[in-house]
Amino acid sequence: MARQLPDAAAAVVAALACAGACIASPASVGIKGALESESIGLLRTDTMLLRTGKCADCAVPKQGLWYFENELIAVPGPGVAVSGFARGADRRSDVAQWAAASANEKLAYPSLVWIGAPNILEDAVMLPDARRVRTAAGSELDIRLVPRLATNLSYANGDTARFFAGREVRMRGAIDRTGAKEVFVARTIWPADFRFEPAAMGGRPQPQSPDLAAFVREPVKAMRGIETRLLWQRHPSQPGDWKRKAVLGFVLNGAQGDDDESLGGHFAVATGRIGNRGEWSDWAVNNFYNLDSVSEKGIVAATLPMDNYLMDLNSGQQYYRPSTMLVAVLNNERTAAAFQGGVQRVFNHFYRHDFQYRHTSANCAGISIDVFDSLGWHIPKRGPTAPLKSLAAYAYVAATDGSLQGGRKIYDYLNEEQTRLLPAVAFEAAGLDLLRIVGAAGAQRTLTAYEQQLRSDVDAIFVVRIPQIPSSRATGSAPVFSFDEFRARVPANQADWKIVPVAPRPFPAALRDRSSVAEAEPFPMPLPVAGIGIGLCCMLGGFIFRRRRTASKAAGKLPAPVPEELVH
Structure with missing residues (x-):
């Protein structure tokens, strides 16, 4: 095409x-x-x-x-x-x-x-x-x-x-x-x-190192x-x-x-x-x-x-x-x-x-x-902008926008x-x-x-x-x-941003070469976020397990042990 x-x-x-x-x-x-x-x-x-x-x-x-x-x-x-x-x-x-x-x-x-x-x-x-x-x-x-x-x-x-x-x-x-x-x-x-x-x-x-940022930031003049x-x-x-x-x-x-x-x-x-x-x-x-x-x-x-x-x-x-x-x-x-x-x-x-x-x-x-x-x-x-803040930013954007991809995008910006x-x-x-x-x-x-x-x-x-x-x-x-300067210069509500929409231009499948190195798309949920999620799930599961074990002991029953062959 x-x-x-x-x-x-x-x-x-x-x-x-x-x-x-x-x-x-x-x-x-x-x-x-x-x-x-x-x-x-x-x-x-x-x-x-x-x-x-x-x-x-x-x-x-x-x-x-x-x-x-x-x-x-x-x-x-x-x-x-x-x-x-x-x-x-x-x-x-x-x-x-x-x-x-x-x-x-x-x-x-x-x-x-x-x-x-x-x-x-x-x-x-x-x-x-x-x-x-x-x-x-x-x-x-x-x-x-x-x-x-x-x-x-x-x-x-x-x-x-x-x-x-x-x-x-x-x-x-x-x-x-x-x-x-x-x-x-x-x-x-x-x-x-x-x-x-x-x-x-x-x-x-x-005679000394110039402030290039100051030169760039000088007010625009005619x-x-x-x-x-x-x-x-x-x-x-x-x-x-x-x-x-x-x-x-x-x-x-x-x-x-x-x-x-x-x-x-x-x-x-x-x-x-x-x-x-x-x-x-x-x-x-x-x-x-x-x-x-x-x-x-x-x-x-x-x-x-x-x-x-x-x-x-x-x-x-x-x-x-x-x-x-x-x-x-x-x-x-x-x-x-x-x-x-x-x-x-x-x-x-x-x-x-x-x-x-x-x-x-x-x-x-x-x-x-x-x-x-x-x-x-x-x-x-x-260094990256804010690796620690990126986790909270991911959760906030993913929740407010209802999009894991949106959360991944802000996460990547703060970690690049x-x-x-x-x-x-x-x-x-x-x-x-x-x-x-x-x-x-x-x-x-x-x-x-x-x-x-x-x-x-x-x-x-x-x-x-x-x-x-x-x-x-x-x-x-x-x-x-x-990135903080960017956030300070745009309207707080993204719906108020001035944006110029552009049309997509998909690359024809017929032009792809089998020798091309495959580039994986970023997974919507970053590994650290997934790790934290798994950790929270394990903590919650442990809490539930302990409550059930206590209840079982009180009733004279214990859960069945995990078979050896399933422990990796």
């Missing part, structure tokens, strides 16, 4: 799905193919092909293609190395074994990258009404936005137009030549002035551009020249202003290189979302370019919340390439349903942190390691430990081989504040750093 798209998605596909045929004409100055002279993270796209998930000639696992039947993707061309996966192995051991065996190999290409649109328009200036742009050659070109998905609750409006007016932009989209005039149908709009400038990062690095802050630099006295240097980026997206279930925010890890002018729109972002539901914004879990991840008009994170990013600038790409190679294998497992997205044990933060852990970066744990559960905690823990590893904050621990590479390869660390793009959506805020 093919994946069903939201109602308006057909219009989007119709505008964009020319699958590489929409090559710029000489009149379309500044427009090129989506894979022409481009990079996706650390990899050039010269040897990749633009296809949809319906392609018959793609050497891509069929499970991954199923999710992108009506979307444009980039797939590896003939003769290039492609990331694989180990059949029958779980994702963590697969990454660990692969890393140990291929430490010196070049980064292979991912099975697929979600591109979304066939063309890129560069070096264009948005005119005041946001309906036309001035190209690099000085001519004007009409633009039109892709339709809003019917399930998306907000969209670009006049505030959005004013935000982009007069700015140089980079857009992903498609050329529409059906009318009298050539029109560029924009899907992604990226402000070209979102550049990193080392010389403008506000003085010297901080911003036209990004704000950067240098935290550490290997050679502070030397001017920073980061052109073409590889990076590891940790992206923390905030809480939405119109969805109480999103207060935890979102987490992703990016790799790539800083451009000659400080550009970073082509970094590869590894974005894990629940594959078993259809996102109201059209998001599909995938590796995708940064401009798509942040600035897609329907699915872009910046259209519904502010974001923070911590960037490690590297003098050697090997640490970034190791993560990218490992996470590409995890995506292969993910599309096959070797494991499922779980909001506690395998969410966007947990999956990403697990990749680093498998490589050898053991980010210090914070916080760096794997909460995106904000994962972001803070990774950032502070990276600063410790390079010697910028506190004493170093004994380092693993991968951690030693980090210490050797990181040249600078800085943080970035990325503004929410104005639109009809409510303004977002900082994500929560604890």
